[in-house]
Structure formats: C-alpha cells, structure tokens
Amino acid sequence: MFTLGIETSCDETSVAIVRDGHEILSNVILSQTIHSKYGGVVPEVASRAHLKTIIPIYHKALQEAKVTIDDIDLIAATMGPGLVGPLLVGLSFAKGLAFAKDIPFIPVNHTEGHLTANILEHPDLDNHHLSLIVSGGHTLLVEVMEFGRYKILGQTKDDAAGEAFDKVAKVMGLGYPGGAKLDKLAQSGNARYFKFPRAILNDDSYMFSYSGLKTAVALYIEKLSAEEFEKHKADIAASFQEAAVEVLVKKTLRAVRDKNIRDITISGGVAANSRLRSMFQEKIKGSKFRLFYPSLELCTDNAAMIAAVGYFRYQKDGAGELIANAVPNLRLDEI
Ligand SMILES: Nc1ncnc2c1ncn2[C@@H]1O[C@H](COP(=O)(O)OP(=O)(O)OP(=O)(O)O)[C@@H](O)[C@H]1O
Ligand SMILES: [Mg+2]
Structure with missing residues (x-):
C-alpha cells in the first residue's frame, strides 16, 4: 500500500x-x-513559503518514488499541533487531492508522527515501549501501550527541550535554529566546566522544566567579559547540554524501571543530539533496555513519519474525514 x-x-x-x-x-x-x-x-512568512513550494515538492516526491498519483492508496497530512496558517496549506492541499482523486484520507497528529518515526524504521521495536519526544515545541514522556494508545507520563512545565537549545544558542550568538550548532560546538568543550541547574531532577514526577536552565546560562554569560566568553564558549555549550540531557535520560530510565518496559525510543529534533544518544547508551550498557532512535533526517520534521502514522491508523480504524480542520494545539492524547 x-x-x-x-x-x-x-x-x-x-x-x-x-x-x-x-x-x-x-x-x-x-x-x-x-x-x-x-x-x-514568522507564521505568515512560513504560510506563504509553503504555498509556493507545496506543489513542486509534491511532484518531486512522486517522481523520486517513481510512482504517479494513480498509484497512491492513501493520503495523510498533519492537522496539528503547529502554526495554523502553515497547517492549513498542507491540510487543504491534501484534502483537495484526496477528494479530486477519490483517495482515502487520514488527518495526522504531528507529535504522533515524531514517535512513529521509530516504528517506521525499527520493525523489531516492542509494541509496548516508552517514548521520549523532544522537539522544538514538546518534551513528552509517553508510555506507548501499542500504536495509537498513549499514556502521557510527563511533560515540560515551561519551555520545551528544543526551545531551550535554541534560546541558549541564540544567546551564544550561534543563530537560529541553533540546537544542532550548539551540539557541534559542545563536542570540543568540557561538560564539567560549570554545573548548571538540573531542574526537578530528583523528585518522583516525570515532569521537566527548562526555563530556569536557559536563564541560568544567559545570566552566567552576561557576567563574562567578551574574551572570557570566547575562550570558554565550547565549555559553556557542553555544560548546558550536559544539564539539559541528564534530566531527560534520568527521568526516562526511571520510568522504564518503574513501568517494567524494555524498549525506549527518542524522537523529535533533540533526538539528533549526540550527547543525548551517548548518555543513554552509557547508562543502559549491560542492561536489558534497548534504545531506538530515528536516522537524522527523520528526527526533525518530515512527511515520511506522517505517512507512516496514516498507514498504521488506516490499518486500525479505516479512513478519516475530509472535514478535518487544523488544530494548532492538538494534544497527543486527543486523537
Ligand atoms: N543536534 C541537536 N541537538 C539539540 N537540539 C537539536 C539538534 N538538532 C535539532 N535540534 C532542535 O530540534 C528542534 C527542531 O525539532 P522539530 O523539527 O522536531 O521541532 P518542531 O517541529 O519545531 O516542534 P514540534 O514537533 O514540537 O512541533 C529545534 O529546537 C532544534 O534546535
Ligand atoms: Mg516537529
């Protein structure tokens, strides 16, 4: 199919x-x-850019796959969460195409897409697993009972992990979006240079908080002279990253122990982070736990993960409705 x-x-x-x-x-x-x-x-600029590019990209995708629209059995498009203007461009295009060509249609939750990138790429992943979704807008710890049945165990109280990476990168002059650049810079730094706060690390919740860490780094940098900052740029990046990642790894591992779950997945843009991956590997070495993550291209936003959700949902529940509208703050457990 x-x-x-x-x-x-x-x-x-x-x-x-x-x-x-x-x-x-x-x-x-x-x-x-x-x-x-x-x-x-900038939402309005993003909407207009999507309008310009959606049709050429659609043709390119068919061409690269060596298929025509008549070979397509199912159309899936993101309905939320996200920016309403950009969402409407893709969703309207998909619904119009499905209607004109009489092809079944499925509206998709973007956050479920991130989680499903692992199911797409790792067929041996246990149906029941724990998923850490860390992206620009979300920090979620989710017990996946099976595809489509989710229990949200924890989430961020304020900023998302990716947002913290982006904001710290901006303060450090690395540009936007800066998560990947900060990761690269941190590789040549000393992660023990300064101990930034690990928010709510030792409580018994699965909640996260990133706004304090972001502010702590900004205040630390503010006190440095320009020379000191230049000299220790990589050390600051590595120290921030260590603090951000440690909380994610510690809480995820506590959850899999508490719930007696074997398989862990990480997804979303921050799942591309080299230290997040390496710290998980170090901590689970020799244990029964197995860590899965998507290839780099499937960590950040992509349509393959959306198509995969569409396919699995269609197998489970059949086609969706063409009346589906964009829902900017759609939750994972609302589907
Ligand atoms: N190597 C990396 N290390 C840390 N953060 C990274 C890395 N690569 C990407 N990111 C971060 O991932 C985020 C983008 O991920 P993604 O595309 O999944 O988020 P989004 O789509 O903006 O948000 P959401 O999926 O929650 O709506 C950005 O915040 C970016 O800085
Ligand atoms: Mg995303």
Whole structure:
C-alpha cells in the first residue's frame, strides 16, 4: 500500500511516499531558511513559503518514488499541533487531492508522527515501549501501550527541550535554529566546566522544566567579559547540554524501571543530539533496555513519519474525514 504524506506544521515543507508503513520511497524536505534573519519562525512568512513550494515538492516526491498519483492508496497530512496558517496549506492541499482523486484520507497528529518515526524504521521495536519526544515545541514522556494508545507520563512545565537549545544558542550568538550548532560546538568543550541547574531532577514526577536552565546560562554569560566568553564558549555549550540531557535520560530510565518496559525510543529534533544518544547508551550498557532512535533526517520534521502514522491508523480504524480542520494545539492524547 502506497501512502502519500504531507507535512507543513512549521517551517519545513515535506512530501513523502511510504510503502506499507516501513519503506520510504521518497521523503522530500524543504527547510525554509528565510526565518533565520528574524531569529525565529514568522507564521505568515512560513504560510506563504509553503504555498509556493507545496506543489513542486509534491511532484518531486512522486517522481523520486517513481510512482504517479494513480498509484497512491492513501493520503495523510498533519492537522496539528503547529502554526495554523502553515497547517492549513498542507491540510487543504491534501484534502483537495484526496477528494479530486477519490483517495482515502487520514488527518495526522504531528507529535504522533515524531514517535512513529521509530516504528517506521525499527520493525523489531516492542509494541509496548516508552517514548521520549523532544522537539522544538514538546518534551513528552509517553508510555506507548501499542500504536495509537498513549499514556502521557510527563511533560515540560515551561519551555520545551528544543526551545531551550535554541534560546541558549541564540544567546551564544550561534543563530537560529541553533540546537544542532550548539551540539557541534559542545563536542570540543568540557561538560564539567560549570554545573548548571538540573531542574526537578530528583523528585518522583516525570515532569521537566527548562526555563530556569536557559536563564541560568544567559545570566552566567552576561557576567563574562567578551574574551572570557570566547575562550570558554565550547565549555559553556557542553555544560548546558550536559544539564539539559541528564534530566531527560534520568527521568526516562526511571520510568522504564518503574513501568517494567524494555524498549525506549527518542524522537523529535533533540533526538539528533549526540550527547543525548551517548548518555543513554552509557547508562543502559549491560542492561536489558534497548534504545531506538530515528536516522537524522527523520528526527526533525518530515512527511515520511506522517505517512507512516496514516498507514498504521488506516490499518486500525479505516479512513478519516475530509472535514478535518487544523488544530494548532492538538494534544497527543486527543486523537
Ligand atoms: N543536534 C541537536 N541537538 C539539540 N537540539 C537539536 C539538534 N538538532 C535539532 N535540534 C532542535 O530540534 C528542534 C527542531 O525539532 P522539530 O523539527 O522536531 O521541532 P518542531 O517541529 O519545531 O516542534 P514540534 O514537533 O514540537 O512541533 C529545534 O529546537 C532544534 O534546535
Ligand atoms: Mg516537529
């Protein structure tokens, strides 16, 4: 079964063709670079850019997959969460296409897409697993009972993990979005240079908090002279990253022990972080736990993960409704 997926929830225009929920035939992603000069995504600018690029990207995805629209069995598009204007571009295009070509349609939750990137790429992953979703807008610890049945165990009280990476990167002059650049800089730094706060690390909740850490780094930098900052830039990046990652790893591992779950997945843009991956590997070495993460391209926003959700949901519940509308603050447990 060929599923065409469409993702336009933020600043990536993406169309993908996925066969049977696991085989990516094409996954065309266009990241809008225009927002870097504003230091963040401008919703109206993003909507217009999606409008311009969605049709050429759709054709490119079909071409790369060596199929035509007549081969497509299912169309899936992100309905939320995300920015309403950008969401409407992809969703309207998908619904119009589904209606015109009489192809079943599934509206998709973007956050479920991140989680499902692991199911797409790792067929041996246990149905019942624990999923840490760490992206620009979310920090969620989710018990996946099976695909489509989720219990949210914890989330952030304020900023998302990716947001903290972006804000610290901005304060450090690394530009926007800066998560990946900060990761790279941290690789040449000393993570023990300064101990930044690990918020609510030792309580018995699965909650997270990142605004204090972000502020602590900003205040620390403010007190340094320009020379001191330049000299210790990499050390500060590494020290911040260590604090941000330690809480994620510690709480996730506590949850899998508490719930007696074997498999852990990480997803979302921050799942690309090299220290998050290495700290998890160090801590689970020799244990029964297994860690799964998507390939780099499937960590950040992409349409292949949306197509995969569409496929699995169609297998479970059949087609969705063409009346589905964009829901900017759609929760994972609302689907
Ligand atoms: N190597 C990395 N280390 C840390 N953060 C990273 C890395 N690569 C990307 N990120 C961060 O991931 C985020 C982008 O991820 P993603 O595309 O999943 O988020 P989003 O779509 O903006 O948010 P959401 O999915 O919650 O709506 C950004 O905050 C970015 O800085
Ligand atoms: Mg995302």
